Amino acid sequence: MDEGEGDTRRGLDQEAGLPDARRVVAALNPSLTRAAAAGLAVAIVALDIDDMKVLNDRYGVPVGDRVLAAVASSLVDQARRFDIVARSEGDEFMVVLLDAGAAVATAWAELARAALEELEVPPVASRIDAAFGVAVHDGVESGNALVQRANDAMLRARRAGGNPVVVSVD
Secondary structure, eight states, X not given: OOHHHHHHHTTBOTTTOSBBHHHHHXXXXXXXXXXXXXXXXXXXEEEEETTHHHHHHHHOHHHHHHHHHHHHHHHHHHSOTTOEEEEEETTEEEEEEETOOHHHHHHHXXXXXXXXXHOOOTTXXXXXXXXXXXXXXXXXXXXXXXXXXXXXXXXXXHXXXXXXXXXXXX
16 A cells, blocks of 8 residues: 555545545534534635646646645645644645634635745746635534535635635625
């Protein structure tokens, strides 16, 4: 068995070295219930790296994998010690921000966005942009519903273009 297989079995994404978002979402409901009972906000930030296919086509998949690893590392660096950074799929990531309402989550996403813009992954010459979607738990919705709202906001951000952060208002 190679190292990647072992990581997959433990729920870690091989390229990014992060937990798989599906496992994080599966464990999210009890955390949301506890947070709501304690009066704490929980936010999800979903992000999608722009033009990953173009990067892979131009520089090759190994460079694309290095971009994914650099993005993952940058997100972990921006996260607080109790936040959870996970890889969703492909070029998408999810961050669970504990004790973070809309203002904190939006400010975090803006900082993460700015940090990604500063990443250097040779030989990639262009800046790394991403579309960000933010959703804050309403106190009653399921983890899946919260993640879906964050993903919907991310899709709106992607359609808007220009490396934006979009907050769900649902």
